[in-house]
């Protein structure tokens with residue numbers, strides 16, 4: 046198993062994670078958006094299969110959030126203007142590979158890349174929108190904290206300072 050950027054010829058067709066929008070994104074938009082620099086997409090593939098079969102994927106972009114959203118998790122005085130964060134827009138594991146630790150492995154990879162990015166450009170933390178109670182449990186186990194009002198999807202945040210301290 047290998048984690049790498051999505052590439053031409055990857056087999057995304059059989060990917061089914063239970064959330065149709067995430068399946069459709071991988072099948073139709075992931076590579077085009079990756080190549081265009083709109084959202085970088087990383088895949089976990091079994092390279093012994095030809096073509097390489099995708100078991101899991103995630104996307105990374107940047108976005109901004111209102112300081113009030115994350116203020117309780119950041120020390121010191123904050124600007125009043127929106128804060129930059131690394132954003133995990135899509136995150137999924139295919140049904141047949143769930144509960145084997147692949148999601149955890151993929152998240153550690155995403156957090157490592159986020160730390161590297163934050164060494165070069167300002168980003169106060171990693172942000173995502175959790176789609177379900179199950180995924181909120183999964184993300185909370187990895188250090189993400191629900192922010193804002195309880196809502197669905199639930200915004201969650203992991204401060205970069207925490208990530209630097211404890212590691213991905």
Ligand SMILES: CC(C)(COP(=O)(O)OP(=O)(O)OC[C@H]1O[C@@H](n2cnc3c(N)ncnc32)[C@H](O)[C@@H]1OP(=O)(O)O)[C@@H](O)C(=O)NCCC(=O)NCCS
Nearest residue numbers: 136137138143144145146147148149175176179180182183
């Ligand atoms: C959420 C998801 C990414 C987890 O991937 P995974 O590879 O199954 O996760 P892991 O095996 O690394 O799980 C690690 C731990 O997270 C928690 N966890 C994972 N899936 C869970 C679930 N469905 N319900 C409750 N807790 C869960 C458990 O504590 C688990 O440890 P355990 O298996 O020893 O009990 C995967 O279920 C998925 O793709 N779901 C559908 C798409 C989705 O909801 N994506 C998130 C969009 S925001």
